Amino acid sequence: MVSFTLNNRQVSVEADPKTPLLWAIRDHVGLTGTKYGCGAGLCGACTIHIDGTAQRACQIDTGSVAGKKVMTIEGLSPDSSHPLQKAWIMEEVPQCGYCQSGQIMKAAELLARNAKPTRADIITHMDGNICRCGTYHRIIAAIERASREG
């Protein structure tokens, strides 16, 4: 049994502490916005925040987040009103959409640290997140829009 805060809610998960947090969140808790892409920390589809820092949930033992604050795409806003989510819709970023939760969570970390990132800042920060549909230019445009419009 591991207890932590998930999207501002206290949860207890009956999983082996060695279980990757990805599966604890998806299958044990039932929040499926966080995606499995590679299971090896290589693609970023499972990006979540742990105490405000973007992490790959597939590489985190569930036991290690005991007492910590975990946030997933479902916790970013209650109604898709986060500036990044609004910008993602305006720029029509998603295609298949599978990587986009991870992209948005990674971008949210950037804007929380750097409200006015340059294009180069964005690329450096986002380079670990793969989008196989190739929406990278729209991701950049959406981050720039969110930064501009807040």
Add this chain to the structure above:
Amino acid sequence: MIIESNISRRSVLAGLSGMSFCIALGNDGVRLMSQAQANALANAPVTPWVRIAADGKITILSAGAEMGQGSMTSLPLILAEEMDADWSNVAIEWTPADPKIYGYKDPFGTEQLMWIVGSRAVQLYFNQLRMAGAQVRKVLIANAAQKWGVDAATLKTEPSVVINPATGQRLSYGEIAAFGTIPATLPAVDTKELKERTQFRLIGKSVPRRDTPFKVNGSAQYAIDVKLPGMVYASTLHSPVHNAQAGVWDPGKQEQTGAAPESWNDAEVKAMQGVIGIIALPNGLAVVADHFENAKAGRDALKVNWKNAKAAGFNSGQALEDYVRIHADPNAQTAKLEEKGDVKGAFASATKAYHAEFRSDYGYHAQMEPLNAVVRVNDAGDKAEVWEGSQAPDESRKAVAKALGLKDEQVDFHQCYMGGGFGRRSIGDYAAECARIAKEVRRPVKLIWTREEDIAQGMFRPQSFQCLEAATDASGKVTGWKHCVVGDGEFLLITGIKIPYYGVSNQHIERRGVSHGIKLKHWRAVGHVFNTFAIESFVDQMAADQGVDPIEFRFERMGASPKARKVFETLAQMSDYKASRPQGRTIGISITERSGSLGAGAVEISLDAASGKIRVHKVWLAVDGGLVVQPAAAKANVESAIIYGLSSVLHERITIKDGAVEQSNFHDYNVMRMSDLPDEMTVQFVDVDTRPTGLGEIGNPFIGGAVSNAFYRLTGKRLRHLPFTPERVLETLKT
């Protein structure tokens, strides 16, 4: 969720007020019929295709499986256009997986199919959906005319309203649905009655995709997200050595026999935490557990002795060299693909002859969502349900039915969003596998292939060797053309090999086939990727040799068609083609045809000669795709293919050693990341009024030729082996 599962259309139909326009079994494609007609069909599946509720809500079913390309939205939009529906009040649901009702006629056969492949969705459904929409509108108008006692011909519509211009009277579609009737035989519609292009309110306008809002908050449901009561999880380990039999990858025939597990550490894995059982499959083992992490741990702990597989001992690099020998062998079996004019004569009388060879490696789809499915079989074993994101729900249903020994009708298919497809998700092999497991464990099962499994069991774009020869006359005009492609994969190998956009009089095009046992499949334009690369590099080579501008050469000496000239002219304008480029940068061009569309593209590149890394700075593509139904979504789709093309051309490579794939995850199968993104990417559709043609794959096949042609202008060397990895670039620079 906007997409609801279609549990029982008949009951939905029975329980609603309003008008339901149905379709049922017909031999002439998608046809609307009245509810009365539908109800009269004994035992026929009855499904409302369009439903108008008294509150004005209109529900339209979509056969457009959604993998990011936008068809889920564009197909109902076409129907809504002719129906003159208020789009803001239209809801979209998936159609059931019944091709006899919802399919289009196979352009290469007689059956009805639901395969969303080969950029077919819009172009093959377009006419049927327009006619259906027009029929619905006609019925609505007829009802209003009857109520008002006027001639239907005097009435007009605005979105979801019938109007009598003479009196100013208005009846909304919802109001009509409350009292209206649908005639037993729906009114016929003449194509002349369809809207003029200038009357379109939706087609050609930038209407947002309906799936977007669900893809920014994690609520879009992919098959991997489905959870059923009592569900258990499965993780599979397949024979690492491929065992494909010729042709068996065809949808519905995907049973991969042999390469079965012979013995394994059964007791050890069964004793692991959470493991419920181990199921032997025709070509692998499935570990079933209470949670996925336990199933995967069990799978990772398996130690298996495998039976022999066809690809045992196969090495991809060696095979490419064998292809060269097959090409040189005068007795090798060949399949003739094109024979035009007098090729021998053209070469005999040539002023100059050209010759070039090209190679390409295997390519993997690398869709972001690893293959997965959920299946539930009922206790009696006579009914199954499958949840899957599929490009071909009809084929998946067939594959599941076959695996369970059921009839297709005993399987209900629930469509889900796909986390990428690119040609991999149209066969149902993993859904059939999940069905076998579910039947065996007698519980609902979610099967997820690990990324490692997804690559190891990939069905690849085939590798190839190609030899091209051309004869030119005294004026430099190309008079003779020979193209031979050698490799595995039969018709996967030949797409894009013909050159109808050029006017070369004498042509001989052929394929020489082998069969290695490696699993192969469609892959975003598949053969176009390497064939177009070879053709367009070869044409560029001749242009350079003759000292003629590459576009001029294509116009004057390759006899480019008017349609090809138009896209090249548009490209030249877009890219300021004649302008000088910054120091260290060059431009390369290429043309490509795919699914009826034609595209002329250019890239501007530079090279880091120390590392061998090619940098693509700018990309332009002019596309003739006919009438574009959803321009914004279509542009995004073409941009996606450009990135997919750049990724495959610069990075992606599958190699096979002793019959097993050498790559295992994204650390050694490199796909393009944001830092490789071009600074500028410009896509322009040529404004034409012809029928819509395919747009999902027009963006990637030109990249190989364009990059290699720009590279030649930069270095004087030709890249002849896809992909152009830094190692290969350095080798080429040394030659």
